[in-house]
Amino acid sequence: MNVRGPILSVGEARTVSTSHGDRELRELRVRPERGAADPVDVTLWGKWAETAEHAEPGMELLITDAEADEFGGETGYATTGDSWVVLEPDFLVDVTGIRSWVQCPRMYYLNKLSGIPLNYPVVKGTIVHEVFGDLLRGMELEASVADRVEEAGLELGLLGYEPEEVADEVRRNAAAIEGWLAQGTLSDEDTWRSEFTLISPTFGLKGRADALRRGTPVELKTGKNTKREPRFHDKIQAACYALMLDERGVDPDIGTLLYTKNTALDRNEESGDLAPAKEFSVGRGLLEFVVRERNALAAMEWRALNEPGERPTVPTGYEADAKCEYCFEQDTCMVVSGRLDQESKAESVGTPVPDAERDYFDRFYVALEEERRETHAEYRKLWEQTPEERAADDRALIDLEPVSQTEIDDARWELRARKPDDAVSKLREGDVALASDGDPVSGHGELGRITGLCGDEVVVETDEPVELRRLDVYPSEISVDRSLTALHDAILKGSDARKDVLFGRREPEFRDAADRPAGVPGSDDPDAPDAYIGNNDAQNEAVELAVDAEDCALIHGPPGTGKTYTIARTIRALVEEGNRVLLSAFTNRAVDNALEALRDQGFEDVLRVGTQTGVRGDMQDVRLVQRGDPNAKAAELRDAPVVAATTAACGSRVLRECEFDVALVDEASQLTEPGTHAAINRADRFVLVGDHEQLPPVVRAENDLRTSLFERLIEAYPDASVMLDRQYRMSQRIQAFASAEFYDGALRPATPEVAGQTLRDLGVDPADLPDGLAGGVDFVDPDGTRDGNRNVREAERVAEVVDAYLAAGVDPDDVGVIAPFRAQVAEIGRRTPVTVDTVDRFQGSSKEVIVVSLVATGDLDGPIFEDHRRMNVALTRARKQLTLVGDADALVSEPFYERMLDWARR
Numbered sequence: 001m002n003v004r005g006p007i008l009s010v011g012e013a014r015t016v017s018t019s020h021g022d023r024e025l026r027e028l029r030v031r032p033e034r035g036a037a038d039p040v041d042v043t044l045w046g047k048w049a050e051t052a053e054h055a056e057p058g059m060e061l062l063i064t065d066a067e068a069d070e071f072g073g074e075t076g077y078a079t080t081g082d083s084w085v086v087l088e089p090d091f092l093v094d095v096t097g098i099r100s101w102v103q104c105p106r107m108y109y110l111n112k113l114s115g116i117p118l119n120y121p122v123v124k125g126t127i128v129h130e131v132f133g134d135l136l137r138g139m140e141l142e143a144s145v146a147d148r149v150e151e152a153g154l155e156l157g158l159l160g161y162e163p164e165e166v167a168d169e170v171r172r173n174a175a176a177i178e179g180w181l182a183q184g185t186l187s188d189e190d191t192w193r194s195e196f197t198l199i200s201p202t203f204g205l206k207g208r209a210d211a212l213r214r215g216t217p218v219e220l221k222t223g224k225n226t227k228r229e230p231r232f233h234d235k236i237q238a239a240c241y242a243l244m245l246d247e248r249g250v251d252p253d254i255g256t257l258l259y260t261k262n263t264a265l266d267r268n269e270e271s272g273d274l275a276p277a278k279e280f281s282v283g284r285g286l287l288e289f290v291v292r293e294r295n296a297l298a299a300m301e302w303r304a305l306n307e308p309g310e311r312p313t314v315p316t317g318y319e320a321d322a323k324c325e326y327c328f329e330q331d332t333c334m335v336v337s338g339r340l341d342q343e344s345k346a347e348s349v350g351t352p353v354p355d356a357e358r359d360y361f362d363r364f365y366v367a368l369e370e371e372r373r374e375t376h377a378e379y380r381k382l383w384e385q386t387p388e389e390r391a392a393d394d395r396a397l398i399d400l401e402p403v404s405q406t407e408i409d410d411a412r413w414e415l416r417a418r419k420p421d422d423a424v425s426k427l428r429e430g431d432v433a434l435a436s437d438g439d440p441v442s443g444h445g446e447l448g449r450i451t452g453l454c455g456d457e458v459v460v461e462t463d464e465p466v467e468l469r470r471l472d473v474y475p476s477e478i479s480v481d482r483s484l485t486a487l488h489d490a491i492l493k494g495s496d497a498r499k500d501v502l503f504g505r506r507e508p509e510f511r512d513a514a515d516r517p518a519g520v521p522g523s524d525d526p527d528a529p530d531a532y533i534g535n536n537d538a539q540n541e542a543v544e545l546a547v548d549a550e551d552c553a554l555i556h557g558p559p560g561t562g563k564t565y566t567i568a569r570t571i572r573a574l575v576e577e578g579n580r581v582l583l584s585a586f587t588n589r590a591v592d593n594a595l596e597a598l599r600d601q602g603f604e605d606v607l608r609v610g611t612q613t614g615v616r617g618d619m620q621d622v623r624l625v626q627r628g629d630p631n632a633k634a635a636e637l638r639d640a641p642v643v644a645a646t647t648a649a650c651g652s653r654v655l656r657e658c659e660f661d662v663a664l665v666d667e668a669s670q671l672t673e674p675g676t677h678a679a680i681n682r683a684d685r686f687v688l689v690g691d692h693e694q695l696p697p698v699v700r701a702e703n704d705l706r707t708s709l710f711e712r713l714i715e716a717y718p719d720a721s722v723m724l725d726r727q728y729r730m731s732q733r734i735q736a737f738a739s740a741e742f743y744d745g746a747l748r749p750a751t752p753e754v755a756g757q758t759l760r761d762l763g764v765d766p767a768d769l770p771d772g773l774a775g776g777v778d779f780v781d782p783d784g785t786r787d788g789n790r791n792v793r794e795a796e797r798v799a800e801v802v803d804a805y806l807a808a809g810v811d812p813d814d815v816g817v818i819a820p821f822r823a824q825v826a827e828i829g830r831r832t833p834v835t836v837d838t839v840d841r842f843q844g845s846s847k848e849v850i851v852v853s854l855v856a857t858g859d860l861d862g863p864i865f866e867d868h869r870r871m872n873v874a875l876t877r878a879r880k881q882l883t884l885v886g887d888a889d890a891l892v893s894e895p896f897y898e899r900m901l902d903w904a905r906r
């Protein structure tokens, strides 16, 4: 049986003599059934007693195959020969993390901070891995090498490599793979597959194996190894995959390491075993060792968050017996310990950063690790929720009917399936998702990209074929990983001038207008134009503030106030003064909108960095295609005066290599502080544009990540900010409530036309509409009942309201419906031809007519009500008519909504 629950206390290590000789043991007291049952004693025998050394009260413990023992009338449990003991099984450790942890725990920690840099071994390693996959999928060697080297054009160019020399080296490495594949090691019964995603609920592990051969793991290493045996930490990596396969009942007895550089070595100069493939046997002892090391790692991570000490616990390097002088991370290690005043086995260099910076680093390090745990909780839902629960949670499309599996050009697969009519989910075209045969954890699952999601059809591209019966949201830690790196870069590598402002040691500074160069608006030059933007003082002031900023400028733009227009003008002004600008935003949509505005203003010299599916169709012509000639590609990126990318992409290894004079970040109020650093680290100065009265950062954990840097700075430095106060979107009647509630009444319509717009301007005669739908703002109470996340009666009423507008002559494209839950979105979507979506998806867009479905009855519960800022977004999307559909009794239960109701019914 399995025993699982929180640890209450940990006993001392003891040695007892048994019929098998002296044995170590350690007793712990735990509350089984995840804390629901009465406390019991559990005994960890033998080597598992080592795991108890890391255990602390509060941690979760799992013992599989435990046996019950009676002692003094009490039932306890003990490990058996088949038991696994797992600490904090909910913490999912990545296999590559275990590998570096075994080498040196501090290296594991440093890898988190410094990310994967752009260097030649990394890029070459990626190419060789890609070629390996291609060869396994039956592609021809030369074609694969040429294709993969070309694909890496940009990265190779940034590193100054020529394609021929790289192709040669990759070819030599690939020879090892080809030779091995051809060597007769393979027979007809050999079953092969490349890249296999594994997640282990029992062992708290996840990772992607390079390949499986007859069910046993194969790992590719692009280095050399002239010993007979694989390197120990390489074995550990393969053993992790073996352990996860074991959990699926495969029981692999060997693992293989393929050292591809061995074939490239000169036999006259090198001695030893030059065979690239090295097998080793995977015994129980090795697997137990892997689990114990994983436990030590998980315990360290637990202590970093849970120990009430001043600073998070991080490894020092003394835990391992690795030699620092051979370590690639030695320099980083010394700098990090010097700057953060950490104990470390390597010497430290440099002086510690001031206390405030260290505290900031620690606070956000912990906050990001908390966020990581929330991400792990998302993974857990893959096995803890039933398929139906996951579908109801919008996290999966289930009951798909496989239609076809087609091999496409570069040995990849296109899977098609039919989905039930009413199925909805968070999944969108372009997302990476987990395609499976119905069971993504213990069945057959493949990571793939959604290339089509339209009507009743789903199309996914994967490396290997799978019967597409279910498609799941696949959580990603990449945002946490990149944020940690951004935090490291900002605090440990950032300039003191920048940090003086971030840490309140100095006010942001601005150039005097008198110092503006000739020709620039506001300069002494009599021939210079009067203003950047002649018809809107606040916008003009915003551009001036941005071009004069020596540190930073903050542009606060309530809904419809011309943020995008001002951003475009600002970028032009910055480029005119000779600056190179990084344009960034939280979403691809905002990046593309800003680019569109820039191009509308006649500025075309832009480069869009992003994936093909992420970038909008009309911006593909300025998208940087990474494939191609290295020199040309690198020049394209280095010479562009304006580079545009999401903040997530700013943390990529390519953009981390780039420098800019100014970073301009839109939607900055939706970014966490580390998320903002990812963009502004790349530039000397920065301009943040946002509205902290609209949606806050999207995070799962409740901590400091919820407040944006934009919000913090605008409160600290009001003089470094401008609020755009005239809006070009809403009628006077619509904007009144938001202006009063969120902007101290300062928001005004930009022109009388904006203020006075009505449905009549769309050619609609109000007499053609039922009573109470043409007042500019109206409220309808359908007397519905909330059922879970939907309200069917209300959905029907919303559809009737929409029909009434359409019947009166409003174009379907001019009407939008906002609902708080995806279930209600689907409920309404079935009944009407117009766009229906959640608030979050509507931020940044607008419609002539908006109908909001509030769903709640009884009490006010749900994401739209949790945060008034969400309601601000919902109420400020409409231009001419806003119709709220909801339950008046529920709304009057809170003063804010009562005021909203009064306004809507006025």
Ligand SMILES: Nc1ncnc2c1ncn2[C@@H]1O[C@H](COP(=O)(O)OP(=O)(O)OP(=O)(O)O)[C@@H](O)[C@H]1O
Residues within 6 Å of the ligand: 533, 535, 536, 539, 557, 558, 559, 560, 561, 562, 563, 564, 565, 566, 728, 729, 843, 844, 845, 846
């Ligand atoms: N100074 C201006 N003169 C004339 N029209 C303007 C001016 N500024 C903005 N506009 C117009 O107002 C509309 C809204 O502007 P924009 O799209 O830039 O707003 P936004 O603040 O980015 O909106 P959102 O709240 O959706 O982010 C656009 O049609 C834009 O062309």
